Amino acid sequence: MVSKVALGAILLVAALAIGGYILLTTQPAQPVEITAGGASFPQPVITKWVSEYNKLYPQIQISYQAIGSGGGQKNLFAKTFDFAGSDAPLTDAQLANYTVLHIPETIGGAVVTYNIPNLNVTIRLTADVIAQIFQGNITKWDDAAIASLNPSLNMPDADIVVVRRSDSSGTTFVFTSYLSNASSLWQLGSGQTVNWPVGLGGSGNSGVASLVQQTPYSVGYVEYFYAKNNNLPSAAVRNQNGEFVEPSLASIGEAARQGKSLLSSDVRAAIVNMPGSGVYPISSFTYLLAFKDLSYMPQAKATAIVNFIWWAIHDGQNYTEALYYPKLPSEIVALGEGALRQITYNGVPILS
Amino acid sequence: MRLVSRKNANLLITLLSLAITIIAIVPLLWIIGCVIANGASAINLEFLTDTPAPYGESGGGIANAILGTLIINAMASLFGIPVGVLTGMYLSEYANSGKFSSVIRASVESFSGVPSIIFGIFAFTLIVTAAQHYTALAAAFALGLMMVPIVAKATEESMRVVSDDIREAAIALGIPKWARTVKIVLGVARGGVITGSLLAFARISGETAPLLFTSLFSFYWPTGIDQPMATLQVLIYNFALSGYPDRVLQAWGASLLLVILVIVINVAVKVVTRPKYKEGF
Amino acid sequence: MRSKKSSANYNRQDTIFKGILISASLLVVGLFVALFLMLIRESMPSILGNGFAFLTGTTWDPGKGVYGALPAILTTIATSLLAVALAIPVALGIAIFFTEYAPERSKFPLTLFVDLLAAIPSVIFGIWGLWVIAPLIKTYVQQPIVASIGFIPIFGGPAYGISLSLASLILAIMVVPIIASLTIEILSRTPVSLKEGMISLGATKWETVKHVSLPFARLGILAAVMLGLGRALGETMAITMVIGNSYMWPFANPSIFAPATSITSKIASEFYEATSAIYVGSLIELSLILLVITLATNALFRYVINKTNRGAKRQ
Numbered sequence: 014m015v016s017k018v019a020l021g022a023i024l025l026v027a028a029l030a031i032g033g034y035i036l037l038t039t040q041p042a043q044p045v046e047i048t049a050g051g052a053s054f055p056q057p058v059i060t061k062w063v064s065e066y067n068k069l070y071p072q073i074q075i076s077y078q079a080i081g082s083g084g085g086q087k088n089l090f091a092k093t094f095d096f097a098g099s100d101a102p103l104t105d106a107q108l109a110n111y112t113v114l115h116i117p118e119t120i121g122g123a124v125v126t127y128n129i130p131n132l133n134v135t136i137r138l139t140a141d142v143i144a145q146i147f148q149g150n151i152t153k154w155d156d157a158a159i160a161s162l163n164p165s166l167n168m169p170d171a172d173i174v175v176v177r178r179s180d181s182s183g184t185t186f187v188f189t190s191y192l193s194n195a196s197s198l199w200q201l202g203s204g205q206t207v208n209w210p211v212g213l214g215g216s217g218n219s220g221v222a223s224l225v226q227q228t229p230y231s232v233g234y235v236e237y238f239y240a241k242n243n244n245l246p247s248a249a250v251r252n253q254n255g256e257f258v259e260p261s262l263a264s265i266g267e268a269a270r271q272g273k274s275l276l277s278s279d280v281r282a283a284i285v286n287m288p289g290s291g292v293y294p295i296s297s298f299t300y301l302l303a304f305k306d307l308s309y310m311p312q313a314k315a316t317a318i319v320n321f322i323w324w325a326i327h328d329g330q331n332y333t334e335a336l337y338y339p340k341l342p343s344e345i346v347a348l349g350e351g352a353l354r355q356i357t358y359n360g361v362p363i364l365s
Numbered sequence: 366m367r368l369v370s371r372k373n374a375n376l377l378i379t380l381l382s383l384a385i386t387i388i389a390i391v392p393l394l395w396i397i398g399c400v401i402a403n404g405a406s407a408i409n410l411e412f413l414t415d416t417p418a419p420y421g422e423s424g425g426g427i428a429n430a431i432l433g434t435l436i437i438n439a440m441a442s443l444f445g446i447p448v449g450v451l452t453g454m455y456l457s458e459y460a461n462s463g464k465f466s467s468v469i470r471a472s473v474e475s476f477s478g479v480p481s482i483i484f485g486i487f488a489f490t491l492i493v494t495a496a497q498h499y500t501a502l503a504a505a506f507a508l509g510l511m512m513v514p515i516v517a518k519a520t521e522e523s524m525r526v527v528s529d530d531i532r533e534a535a536i537a538l539g540i541p542k543w544a545r546t547v548k549i550v551l552g553v554a555r556g557g558v559i560t561g562s563l564l565a566f567a568r569i570s571g572e573t574a575p576l577l578f579t580s581l582f583s584f585y586w587p588t589g590i591d592q593p594m595a596t597l598q599v600l601i602y603n604f605a606l607s608g609y610p611d612r613v614l615q616a617w618g619a620s621l622l623l624v625i626l627v628i629v630i631n632v633a634v635k636v637v638t639r640p641k642y643k644e645g646f
Numbered sequence: 647m648r649s650k651k652s653s654a655n656y657n658r659q660d661t662i663f664k665g666i667l668i669s670a671s672l673l674v675v676g677l678f679v680a681l682f683l684m685l686i687r688e689s690m691p692s693i694l695g696n697g698f699a700f701l702t703g704t705t706w707d708p709g710k711g712v713y714g715a716l717p718a719i720l721t722t723i724a725t726s727l728l729a730v731a732l733a734i735p736v737a738l739g740i741a742i743f744f745t746e747y748a749p750e751r752s753k754f755p756l757t758l759f760v761d762l763l764a765a766i767p768s769v770i771f772g773i774w775g776l777w778v779i780a781p782l783i784k785t786y787v788q789q790p791i792v793a794s795i796g797f798i799p800i801f802g803g804p805a806y807g808i809s810l811s812l813a814s815l816i817l818a819i820m821v822v823p824i825i826a827s828l829t830i831e832i833l834s835r836t837p838v839s840l841k842e843g844m845i846s847l848g849a850t851k852w853e854t855v856k857h858v859s860l861p862f863a864r865l866g867i868l869a870a871v872m873l874g875l876g877r878a879l880g881e882t883m884a885i886t887m888v889i890g891n892s893y894m895w896p897f898a899n900p901s902i903f904a905p906a907t908s909i910t911s912k913i914a915s916e917f918y919e920a921t922s923a924i925y926v927g928s929l930i931e932l933s934l935i936l937l938v939i940t941l942a943t944n945a946l947f948r949y950v951i952n953k954t955n956r957g958a959k960r961q
Contacts, residue, residue, distance in 0.1 A: 020637075025439065028435075029436075029439070044585075044588060046585075046588065046592055046593075048498060048499055048581065048593055050581065056420070056607075057419070057420035057421060057607070057609070060419040060420055060584070061419040061420065061421065061422075063419075063584065064418070064419040064584070065419075067584075067585075074583075074584070074585045074588075076581070076582060076583045076584050076585070076593060078577070078581050078582045078593075078599075078603075079603070080577060091494060091497075092497050093493055093494065093497055093498055093499060216606075217606045218606075218608055219605070219606040219607070219608055220606075222608065239608045242608050242609055242610075243608055243610075335421065336420070336421045
């Protein structure tokens with residue numbers, strides 16, 4: 014038995030040695046490794062950017078892991094992430110303690126998805142109706158409030174099964190921010206998670222989508238790109254102009270365009286329920302966060318981060334629409350440029 | 366007067382235990398079937414040798430995650446199995462009913478009920494915040510710690526049931542206690558220790574939460590154990606919940622690979638440590 | 647006759663060896679204490695801020711600063727007990743079949759099967775439970791039960807698949823291999839001489855198992871069940887996907903078909919996003935409570951073991 018153990022140990026050491034050799038010989042010289050993470054909403058587009066950027070600059074290796082906006086913020090403050098992604102902007106209290114810049118890198122929207130057997134059309138909803146459904150005030154699909162918005166449809170006499178997020182999320186943040194802003198009947202407040210009085214909790218966009226697809230007469234909310242990737246029906250929501258708008262690259266992008274003046278005074282401004290024609294009202298920016306003073310990390314990393322984010326808000330925007338993220342309006346790109354120019358290393362701005 | 370004859374009772378139990386085994390096999394076959402049916406189509410050469418492709422693109426692989434899992438699991442086992450075996454040995458052969466032994470026993474047993482996410486937070490607090498970056502080493506610590514209670518309990522129980530006759534025979538031969546324990550009692554109990562170790566290894570191969578706080582993830586080949594590292598466990602979690610059908614399929618493929626990996630190690634270890642002679646005397 | 651010198655050598659070797667064992671054990675204790683202290687430190691904001699209401703409150707609303715953990719605590723206890731209750735007979739059945747009745751050649755594939763179950767990642771159990779099992783169990787098991795005996799509150803509807811009961815079922819499937827593997831191992835160690843004694847008296851296989859093997863393995867089985875219970879209490883990923891994540895059970899809806907929230911599913915769902923000290927502290931306090939529950943059940947097990955094990959001494 015001792016000799017077998019010895020044999021096993023030798024094999025293990027040999028395997029590790031061979032593995033180590035392969036590692037050492039396949040690395041680009043002196044890779045710059047950057048660890049980032051946070052909001053799960055932009056993860057697909059950030060992953061694409063990181064991959065394209067790595068093709069341009071093989072020694073820059075950036076990894077982004079979705080652990081939620083709050084996780085991104087916490088890790089950024091602890092400096093265990095080099096930059097973070099967050100759907101929710103930082104509060105004044107947080108900014109008082111940490112000098113962190115917000116760079117809006119892309120836009121998204123929350124869509125209301127549903128599963129009504131034999132009804133494969135787009136239904137129309139308003140903020141008040143959505144609020145009442147998700148609070149449990151409206152319990153049947155053929156309720157007068159819903160029927161009056163959809164006079165041409167034969168709504169079934171069935172109980173509504175509400176599906177919402179079990180985990181805290183930026184999607185819930187956008188959804189509830191919109192309802193708080195647009196409906197006087199919404200009482201649950203806004204946040205990454207609220208005290209849902211009714212409904213099944215799904216884990217992630219994937220959990221909510223699964224439950225809605227499995228459960229007849231259910232309704233839930235997911236991110237726009239998720240709905241598109243999985244061909245989920247989305248409701249048309251009435252915007253401030255009274256139009257019933259379906260979520261699309263154009264309508265979400267329009268919300269961003271309408272929001273540009275708000276953002277120039279405070280980049281953290283919310284763009285839910287924006288006035289304007291063709292605006293999809295449940296839209297929001299998502300942000301990349303970085304410290305203003307990057308002197309705490311090696312200079313190569315700091316330069317790489319700033320250059321990468323610059324690239325992402327410029328050339329990177331060419332890749333976003335294929336993934337169902339609208340392009341940033343040029344005014345918002347300019348705001349991002351302004352933020353990036355403020356980032357310093359040892360007192361000197363990194364971008365000249 | 367018996368309700369059922371002794372012979373019939375025996376027959377009843379035989380059939381019952383057979384029936385239960387078959388019932389238990391059903392969900393197992395089902396989930397294995399799902400993993401194979403969904404995962405087999407994802408496995409090809411690119412899958413096994415390439416790093417992941419971004420979402421929305423087809424292709425790409427999981428090779429860096431395979432390597433990462435091997436490295437982290439190996440490091441975790443190097444920590445968890447020896448500590449577990451030594452602790453189990455102590456509890457079986459040296460412990461009395463005193464306070465010290467009770468404390469050790471309570472610690473070992475309580476660890477087994479700690480949620481995996483807490484191991485992650487523990488390792489994060491101890492190692493990641495101190496180092497100010499995510500590291501594979503912290504993952505090995507968290508996973509290794511998760512292995513300890515399983516290995517220790519299995520070791521303790523297997524050694525405890527070794528008959529005292531064996532120990533007494535060894536004493537009669539003048540063999541010192543340490544040799545008695547390691548070479549003789551452990552030798553007889555070896556099957557249980559190995560089972561416990563393999564169970565523990567399988568357990569850590571399926572846990573995601575501790576890794577999200579320690580080794581996080583990486584899209585690239587591992588560059589060192591003091592950096593984040595890709596693992597199959599986190600990759601499966603990321604891909605399965607991504608909503609991109611390509612990636613979901615790859616998640617099933619990665620799960621299949623993970624299961625194959627664990628089986629291969631199971632079989633290899635059992636073959637190598639197979640007793641040369643039939644047990645029993 | 648042994649020389650004094652080699653006796654002294656053996657003593658020194660024994661001492662060194664014992665020292666190594668004690669060091670390993672102390673390391674485990676030390677790490678446990680460190681973990682416990684960390685949990686207490688991190689949960690301080692909640693212990694001080696929420697006070698006793700944490701344990702009795704039934705509302706969890708971080709937005710308003712209200713943290714009540716009672717439904718989660720009860721759910722964790724209920725799912726774990728249910729899971730282990732389901733798992734024990736199955737695991738025992740497998741173990742008895744394996745050690746006593748299975749033909750020799752089927753043993754290797756059977757062990758492989760059982761070990762396979764233990765190898766499947768939690769998140770895959772979760773996905774399989776949600777995508778495959780939930781709709782089936784909703785239509786073919788839960789809804790018929792609700793239709794027939796749904797007037798009994800504990801079986802009340804509506805049933806959507808994901809629920810306390812589904813979580814318990816998935817947990818049971820995950821726990822069976824742990825209990826079964828270890829029980830097989832212990833049962834196989836039953837001294838053949840004892841069994842031969844029974845057989846020579848004309849006992850049937852089942853009688854031998856019942857009167858010799860099981861009593862002999864009793865403590866080992868209890869240990870295996872303890873490990874299984876520990877796993878059930880601590881399981882996170884799979885549960886989070888199939889339990890429904892709602893505070894309905896047990897106060898708003900006592901049915902086993904209601905969605906529920908366990909301690910681990912709450913921590914997993916909300917930890918990454920929790921930013922305020924009291925929010926994080928509340929989640930950590932939840933895990934502290936889980937640790938206390940584990941300690942308590944283990945102490946209970948220990949008590950039972952000691953009661954049934956009077957007289958077993960170790961030299």
